[in-house]
Amino acid sequence: MAMTRREAFKNLAKGSLPLLAAGCVSTALPEVAHAEEVPLPKGALGLLYDATKCVGCKSCMVACNQANDLKPDTRTDGLHQAPPALNYFTKNIVKLYRTADGSDHSYVKQQCMHCADPSCVSACMFEGLRKDKETGIVWWLGSKCVGCRYCEIACPFHIPAFTWDGFNPKITKCELCRERLGKGLQPGCTTVCPTQAVIYGRREDLLMEAKRRIAVSPGRYFENRVYGETEGGSTQVLYLSRVAFDKLGLPTLGDESLPERLKYQHKLYKWLALPVALYAGMVMFAGKNFKEHAHHLVEDQKKTGLRPQL
């Protein structure tokens, strides 16, 4: 028997009640709850890059390739290591920002920011990208990577690079030379910098140093602040610059990390309670309706002599 409209609405209401309730709760929350602070690991390591000190010599790029056993990317002119952007030969790059009339310029070094709450790690299906619990270094594990490239979509800094050639692609990104650190060495880029524009250390120390520099020369740095202290839920690599950060290609991000945006999803999926409740509801209605339908099928068969179809 067909359902009346009233019954249909009743069913609809019953079936979607948990969903609605969850929806109300989750939409009411953002006003109340602030972005959950994602704590940095205790021994968080990082880099501090001071763009005002950088002379653009690119020796850190050469050192990076040597430290990581990567071929220099000379594809631009066949001679110099001058890649246009981070790619699967290049985990670290120094770029030049210059206004059209040449009145202002600054160098900027680009590598993984080692976020406190990395978007790429959230995105990765089987933890092929993972954040070290002690050092906070974000690194890639090939045996868990499916090559879906979701990390590239998710990273707000455009860091992970995919091997576009060959049948066995990899994700290339700065891992803070974590294997060298184990041997008591420093990351490749910090060992060669002639002006100490990029230094390596514990994040707390680096942040203190950055703030000291700002205090010593107020007005020297853009907005007297450190990029990465809070950006995108804070990063372990910190930047100081005279030029506005967004001009150097550092995106303007709020204090909330991107994975925070998935929190409503996580609430809806918590313990799988909502999906299971919906499943149970649908099985209940489908079961009842299925019985009716089966009854009709048998009736029809009696009349027509044709095999019933499910």
Added chain:
Amino acid sequence: MTRWERSVPVYGVPVLTRGFWALLVVIAIGMMLTAVREVVGLGGVMSGMSDPYAWGLWKTFNVMVLTGLGSGGFAVGIAAWVFNRTKLHQVMRVALLTSCLAYWTGLAMLGVDVGRPWNFYWVVMPWHWNLHSPLLEIAVCMSLYASVPLFLENLPPLFEYIIYEFPKWRGIAEFCEKAMAKVFPFIIGLAYILPIMHQSSLGALMLLGGDRVHPLWQTPFLPLIYVWAAAFLGYNCTAICLLQAKITWKRDIDMDVMAELNKITVWVIYAWTAFRFADILVRGKILLALIPSYYSGLFWTEIILIAGSAYVLNSEKGKNLRTMFLAHVLCAVGGMIYRFSPTTLAFHARDGAFYFPSAVEFLVCIGFISIAVLAYIVAVKKLAILPGSNADWLKMARYEEQVKPGIQLTGYAPVEH
């Protein structure tokens, strides 16, 4: 005026038509290029993808758009089984077949697109899952859905085929049929909850895209709007297939069932449009839709195609089969553009970066779509998929009994359930 009472194969027409061979050629080209891609990778001429635009046509169209179009199985199914719109039982088989083919070719396409598919085996080990990843949710739910409930739901026509054509195996087929009837509600429950989960997660994927997705599309409700669009796309696709059968194979149309299908489609679309506008208004981004730009143009193209078609479908003119067909097609195009926008059309990776699919990407994409189209055409000719009347069945039976003596298609004693 015809009434749809049971599914009837498209009989008396050859399977090996010119179109069949043409599709086969397209498929062969696609498969050859796929083999080349597996060896040389995704760079160079193989794809237009790059680090900023890391997702190309294969993911964004074959998976995110076409599984939306193939959502009939769950969208029509929920209406028929959960909300008891009994008329829709007649079109379930069409919806399920389109779903099955869209999902299977989509998943195969995913396997071609990803760089290290050999590592996908972790999916069967839940303790290696990253539960924070929307993509994990999709990987698990989509493969589970395509391989279990969707697969099982598509079996009854196959069982019937065995019962009629291979009397030797009849006992086994009937046993399977009965066994499935016992657990059927549990299967279809799964067949509705899993797509709701992964179709919304397809939208959730782009939440991590952040500001690269234009604010008219980027919203915390993207998952909901995305699965909602999948629902009406599923209705569109089912209706298009039914009307196409009328055009191509001169099958009769049951206007009552079509009216029911259209009514649901229209109201799902109206509610979707209203919700989308409400979302944009509440987020305070409505000006972006009013100031002329590429993005506002894209936005209104979607809205006009989707809501405009729904309006026509709902009007008197929509009762005309030609208009109805056109309205469903345009609506589906609009819905497909919507599903395509967050990943591609309204996705701005960074200044200076650009994505346009390469010829190889297009050919492989079309190759995989052709597999689905070919399989659909063969299936409706061999199996009882498309709805017809009991009279159609009797006509078909007379025809088949002449061609294949000994086949019994009528005169079945009632089975006690």
